[in-house]
Amino acid sequence: MTDSPPVCDYEGSDYQTSFWDKGGRAYEDKVEEIALRRMLPAQGSLLLELGAGAGRNTPRYTGYERIVLLDYSRTQLAQARERLGDSPRYTYVAADVYKIPFVDGLFDGATMIRTLHHMADAPKALAQVRRVLVPGAAFILEFANKLNLKAILRYWLGKQDWNPFSLEPVEFVALNFDFHPKAIRQWMTELGFRLEKTLTVSHFRLGILKRLLPASLLAAMDGLVQPTGALWQLTPSVFVKAIVGRDAIPAASASHNIIDCFQCPECTTHPLINRADHLDCPGCGRKWAFRDGIYDFREPLA
Ligand SMILES: C[S@@+](CC[C@H](N)C(=O)[O-])C[C@H]1O[C@@H](n2cnc3c(N)ncnc32)[C@H](O)[C@@H]1O
Secondary structure (H helix, E strand, O other): OOOOOOOOOOOOOOHHHHHHHOOOOHHHHHHHHHHHHHHOOOOEEEEEEEOOOOOOOHHHOOOEEEEEEEEOOHHHHHHHHHHHOOOOOEEEEEOOHHHOOEOOOOEEEEEEOOOHHHOOOHHHHHHHHHHOEEEEEEEEEEEEEOOOHHHHHHHHOOOOOOOOOOOOOEEEEOOEEEEOHHHHHHHHHHOOEEEEEEEEEOOOOOHHHHHHOOHHHHHHHHHHHHHHHHOOOOOOEEEEEEEEOOOOOOOOOOOOOHHHHEOOOOOOOOOOEEOOOEEEOOOOOOEEEEEOOEEEOOOOOO
16 A cells, blocks of 8 residues: 555534534635636536535536545535435545546546645645646646735734745644645646636635625625736635646546546556445455445445
């Protein structure tokens, strides 16, 4: 088994309820919706949503015919399945972003929202994303920005040790990282992505403003200034839209059946043999469960 960076495990977490539904984050949710609307292609065939969680953003991906929700947490995916239901449009996959269980060059779109900030090895995670995309695919990435105004002020006032201007990620809580926009741009460019658009998001994430003004008004104001992200990025959250260069891995023969596109996350053998309640890997002999509507590539069956 190959070594992989540690994972921030949301198994059993009430994240969707406590952070979003009851967490007073209507403003943050709305500004993400605006940014996604600006960045999502009008049409697409197969989208990979990385760190999909409970599927909060999935209904926004209206242009795509099929969506694979990938998350390490089975319980988050179970919530997503409850929200979205079973249909040929959705596939639920429990797996590690560092070991995406799909063949190279498969998806023509991907999103990764509020997930990179859990990656101790962000370039490794981004390389995996790039591996499974076809040339010309659009990748929408949200990352937590260490160069945000609050961090800069705190640093100048001597209230914060870490330097927001330096390029390395900062781990402010275990397995929670903020990134420098320039570092993100460098990694993406090295991986063969062309950055098409940058939006700054959550300009008004201040308790007092959120208390005084309705979320919809604050979000509309945010929407007006998001395009300034092309010039500078000083907000806590940044969205980038990147396109895979045409010299990337050629497209896999995109099968209509998603099961034919799985590869073993451990030994990369493809195809896996479908046994209805599990998938057999003919390369290493591991068995990967399919239960309660979720393909589970976390640990093999005993
Ligand atoms: C903050 S939540 C965001 C969920 C969703 N994108 C949203 O914005 O509502 C982060 C998600 O990333 C998932 N995650 C963290 N590390 C992961 C990894 N290495 N592989 C797959 N998923 C991961 C967690 O399980 C969690 O559901």
